[in-house]
Amino acid sequence: MSGALTMRVLLLLVCLASCEEPAKKQPVALKELIPISFVSGNPASKGETAPKTLVVSETKLNDLSALKNVNLEDFEIIVNDYVDKLLENVQCLITNNNLDPTPMPSQDLDITIGQANITEGQLKGMSTIKRHGNAVLVYDSQSKQLRVDLILGFQDIKFVFDYFMEVVVQKLTGQLHGSVDQINMHVKLGFDFAKGLTFVDHINYKNKGKIRVWLTGKKLADWISNAMTSTVTGLLHNLVLDIVRDSLRRPVSSVVDAVNQVLHPKCQQALFSQVYFISKD
Numbered sequence: 555m556s557g558a559l560t561m562r563v564l565l566l567l568v569c570l571a572s573c574e575e576p577a578k579k580q581p582v583a584l585k586e587l588i589p590i591s592f593v594s595g596n597p598a599s600k601g602e603t604a605p606k607t608l609v610v611s612e613t614k615l616n617d618l619s620a621l622k623n624v625n626l627e628d629f630e631i632i633v634n635d636y637v638d639k640l641l642e643n644v645q646c647l648i649t650n651n652n653l654d655p656t657p658m659p660s661q662d663l664d665i666t667i668g669q670a671n672i673t674e675g676q677l678k679g680m681s682t683i684k685r686h687g688n689a690v691l692v693y694d695s696q697s698k699q700l701r702v703d704l705i706l707g708f709q710d711i712k713f714v715f716d717y718f719m720e721v722v723v724q725k726l727t728g729q730l731h732g733s734v735d736q737i738n739m740h741v742k743l744g745f746d747f748a749k750g751l752t753f754v755d756h757i758n759y760k761n762k763g764k765i766r767v768w769l770t771g772k773k774l775a776d777w778i779s780n781a782m783t784s785t786v787t788g789l790l791h792n793l794v795l796d797i798v799r800d801s802l803r804r805p806v807s808s809v810v811d812a813v814n815q816v817l818h819p820k821c822q823q824a825l826f827s828q829v830y831f832i833s834k835d
Contacts, residue, residue, distance in 0.1 A: 631691035637704055638685060645681050647805035654680040656801055658713060658793065665785045667778065668721035672730055672786070675715040677794060680801050682709035686738055700745040705760055706802070707738045713794060717769070721778055728771020730786065734794050737763035739802060743810065752810045757803055765791040 648654050658675030689704035711734045719726040742755035767783045767790065774782075 633689050633691045633702060634685065637689035637702065641683060641685060641706075644802075644805045645683060647808055648681045648683070648801070651805065653801045653804070654678060656680060656797055658715070658797065660715075661786075661789065661793075663782075663785055663789075665719070665721075665781045667781045668719060670717060670719040670782060670785075672715035672717045675713060677711070677713045677797055679708055679711040680798065682711075683707070683802070684709060698747045700747070701755060702743045704741050705738050706741055707736070708798070711735075711737055711763075711794065711798065713790065717771075717782070719778070719782065726772060726774065726778070728769055728774075730767065730769055730782070732765060732767040732790055732794075734763045734765045734791065736761055737795075737798060739799070741806070743806075751814050754803070754807055754810055757799065757806065759795065759799070762791070762795055765794070 655676040655678045658677050660671060660673040660675065663670040663672065683706055686705040686707045689702055691700065691702050693700050713732045713734075715730045717726075717728055717730045738759070738761040739757060740760040741757050743752065744755045745752050765787055767787050769779055769782060
């Protein structure tokens with residue numbers, strides 16, 4: 555890849571990491587960006603010599619001579635610092651668009667020993683999103699596309715509902731609580747040099763996590779509590795996964811739209827996510 559093309563890549567990452575959103579919490583400023591590390595070859599295994607690292611600092615962004623001999627296809631390009639700055643903007647969008655907490659739909663349930671409904675549900679923790687492992691930049695010369703491949707996780711996903719149960723002649727109320735640990739999302743973002751546009755290539759689960767559910771309020775007999783929790787566990791796990799994925803797509807797509815708007819200011823912003831969001835569910 556030529557030095558000029560490499561420069562466009564770096565500037566794209568600058569745009570991604572410094573996208574502005576008018577909101578309560580301000581996104582990361584350009585001056586806070588950290589250099590990208592270019593790591594040649596695969597990471598060294600035990601006993602092997604670590605690969606050389608080329609650091610392209612922000613002060614050299616306009617120095618094409620520093621990049622003219624760099625062929626991106628010869629490198630595994632680690633972009634952790636830029637992705638972390640990007641995620642701060644995603645966190646801003648999640649918080650400022652009232653996605654944390656996120657409302658959860660009410661459910662009417664047949665719990666085998668009676669009837670129940672859960673209402674006033676809220677899912678909390680979307681803004682605890684963080685990167686897991688390295689974020690890797692890959693360039694494909696055939697398709698002329700650049701892709702950032704990363705795994706995202708959440709530190710703290712929890713939910714709560716009010717519940718009402720009718721069992722035999724009893725009417726029972728309280729709260730149903732739950733948590734889902736170790737949720738990981740596989741995300742791929744891309745840049746198409748032919749079209750000059752960024753796009754979301756893939757957002758889906760790498761690990762769907764483990765769910766725990768418990769009831770609070772008036773102490774229930776074990777057979778009642780077990781009937782309720784066994785009924786809702788699978789249902790709510792799937793519901794949480796759907797909400798988390800859909801809620802993550804919105805802010806990520808908004809950041810991509812903002813970058814495309816910078817690159818193509820005369821285009822309608824709404825068109826970008828419609829054309830360049832590719833779901834591979």
